[in-house]
Amino acid sequence: MRRSLTTFCICLGLMGPSAMAQMGHENHGEHGEHAGEPVNTMCPIGQESVEADAGTIEYKGKTIGFCCPGCSEEFAEWDEAKKDEFVALAVAHREPGTEHNKMGKDSGADVAGGQAAAPYLLTTCPISGETFGAMGDPFVKVYEGREVRFCCDGCAPDFEKNLDMSLAKMDEQIIKNQLPMYPLTMCVVSGEEFEGSEDMGEPINFVYGNRLVRFCCKMCRSDFKDDPAAYLAKLDEAVIAQQSEDYPLKTCPISGNEIKGEAKEISKVYGNRLVKFCCAGCVEDFEEDPTATMMKLDAAWMAAGHPEFARGFNAEGGMDMDMGG
Known part of the structure; x- marks a missing residue:
């Protein structure tokens, strides 16, 4: 054991500094432990202020900061073109989240997906229950590509205390509101009828972009996520035909x-x-x-x-x- 350890140390010495540095880079990947000052002030994932204890990633000589530790993993999964675009905007101090309109809305697009945010169509604030218009213009934020409107900027922090739970509760309201008008009696993916099938249980109600979509099974929900635009086009046709x-x-x-x-x-x-x-x-x-x-x-x-x-x-x-x- 001692001889093996000695041999290993000698091999490390023969590798030289550059080889050892390369090995260290491979071990740590993009998550450098000695990162410099972040080039961005807003997190590329959460679009919130960068936090010092949330970790950083070194990318092409630039240090990228985040609002929470999990965001670095999502950023690492972006393709090169998307990362390059964000870095260029950050260097110009124009990364998403740094500029808001008078209503507090983000750039109008989902940074992760590049798609316009899905409009919020409920008539009340998800926190206070106030009907919009009672307190002036609504305050608007975008979460996961979904627009959420509040009666005032004070309600947004309450919504964000447990974002996953808040969105889940909002989904419940959306399902309740849209279910009576849902135009299809069959799964939009498989074409399987919701009623009359002995093998199928209750339909799966799923909210995508502030919109109810129903499936016959989890497999169809997974297939939908592979190409949502195609299936939403079918749903659009059904809505137009119905109304x-x-x-x-x-x-x-x-x-x-x-x-x-x-x-x-x-x-x-x-x-x-x-x-x-x-x-x-x-x-x-x-x-x-x-x-x-x-x-x-x-x-x-x-x-x-x-x-x-x-x-x-x-x-x-x-x-x-x-x-x-």
Whole structure:
């Protein structure tokens, strides 16, 4: 044993400093123990302020900081182009999270996925239960590519105390609100009917981008995640087919201009609800603040005798944020 240890030490000496440094780099990977000052002030994953005790990663001569230890692992999984883009923005002090609009909204995109944030379509603050408009403009933040609106900036920290649980509770509300209007009686992936199958249990209700999607089994949920856009397109078609014939508005809910037939109108689906616009500019205006438009659409569906398409966004109040334990 002693002879083997001596031989090992001699081999290390023959390797030289550069070889030993390379071996150390391979052992530690990108997680350097002697990192310099982070080039970024905001975490690339959480978009929160970098914390000194959260660890760093050395990437192409730049030190990247994070808001919590787990974020470094997610960053390490990004491809090279995505890392390069973040570093370039950080050097220019323009990384996501450093600039917010007057409503407190992030850059409008999910940093991890590069997709626009899914609009928040509930009518109340998830913490206070206040209906939007009672306290001025809502305060908006993006979590995991999902927009969440609060009645004030003071509610956001309460939501973030246990983010996973907060999002889970919000999902429960979204499922409750969207289930009555869900357009499919079958799994969007397999085509299996939810009713009448002896082999299948209860459908799986899953919220993706603030939107309810239902599956017959866990395997289909996994398949959905491989190509969500394709399956959401099918769901969009079902929503449009379900709600187009009795759609209660004859004018664009933003401009008030008349919607002149399928060739002119723009049909969009938000939270499994059809909204028709006269032009792309009105779509953008809607997505900036969907609350007022959705309430207008609620009233129109109620007046048309279709409460099943209106009740979905009549939220019953805020969440109970007492997590227990």
